[in-house]
Amino acid sequence: MSDDDLIAELYAGSFRRLVVQLYAVTGDLHEAQEAVQEAFTRALMRPGRMAGLDKPEAWLRRVAVNVARSRYRRRRLLETLLHRLGPPPEVADRSPEHLALLAALRKLPPGQRHALALHYLADLPVEEVATTLGVSSGTVKSRLSRGRRALARLLVDVDLSDAAPDVTVTSLGRINVGA
Numbered sequence: 001m002s003d004d005d006l007i008a009e010l011y012a013g014s015f016r017r018l019v020v021q022l023y024a025v026t027g028d029l030h031e032a033q034e035a036v037q038e039a040f041t042r043a044l045m046r047p048g049r050m051a052g053l054d055k056p057e058a059w060l061r062r063v064a065v066n067v068a069r070s071r072y073r074r075r076r077l078l079e080t081l082l083h084r085l086g087p088p089p090e091v092a093d094r095s096p097e098h099l100a101l102l103a104a105l106r107k108l109p110p111g112q113r114h115a116l117a118l119h120y121l122a123d124l125p126v127e128e129v130a131t132t133l134g135v136s137s138g139t140v141k142s143r144l145s146r147g148r149r150a151l152a153r154l155l156v157d158v159d160l161s162d163a164a165p166d167v168t169v170t171s172l173g174r175i176n177v178g179a
Contacts, residue, residue, distance in 0.1 A: 003047030003048055003050065003051060004047065006047070006050055006051055006056075007040070007043055007044060007047055007050060010043075010050065010056055010057065010060070011040060013057075014057045014060065015036060015040070017057075018036045018039070018057070018060060018061055018064060019032050019033055019036050020032075021061060022035050022036055022061075022064050022065065022068060025065060025068060026068050026072070031068060031071065032064075032068070034067075034071075035064040035065070035067040035068040035071070036060070036064045038063075038064070038067045039060045039061075039063035039064040039067060040060065042063055043056075043059075043060060043063075100155060101151075101155070104151055104154040104155050105117065105151070107154060108147055108150055108151070108154075111133075111135075111139075111143050112143045112144075112146055112147035112150060113147070114133055114143075115129055115133065115140050115143035115144050115147060116143075116144060116147040116148070116151070118132060118133070119140070119144055126140050126141060126144075
């Protein structure tokens with residue numbers, strides 16, 4: 001049996017069982033799933049190691065528990081530090097327009113989203129955005145241009161309730177206006 005087959009079989013046979021066990025440890029289903037997934041990721045990084053183990057599920061369980069414990073300690077440390085800093089600042093703008101902008105930004109590819117957020121929301125110049133993202137200024141300018149076009153398409157507010165009968169919306173969201 002190949003290493004990939006072994007891990008696939010192990011995943012199919014023990015993922016749910018491990019999640020249930022970790023759920024009992026963490027008390028948080030999402031955290032349990034994350035910890036078990038991280039254990040499998042570590043197994044995939046060195047697949048030959050799994051073949052040599054007598055009890056590979058026990059190894060995965062131990063790794064998942066250690067991951068959960070480490071994440072818990074980091075989270076607790078962060079909460080302590082944040083508590084010392086005081087209450088979190090309030091979000092400056094909760095207007096429907098601002099929330100729509102943030103929702104539209106989340107739909108963009110990461111490169112465009114990062115460039116737009118750093119340039120327009122953090123008010124960084126193109127050169128500093130390029131340095132922050134580790135890309136050239138030309139790449140940032142390209143991402144800004146494409147991102148602005150994509151945002152314009154996402155933020156178009158079209159009210160079709162009173163549209164003429166020859167106006168249709170295709171399955172791809174394009175608006176077709178008949179002659």
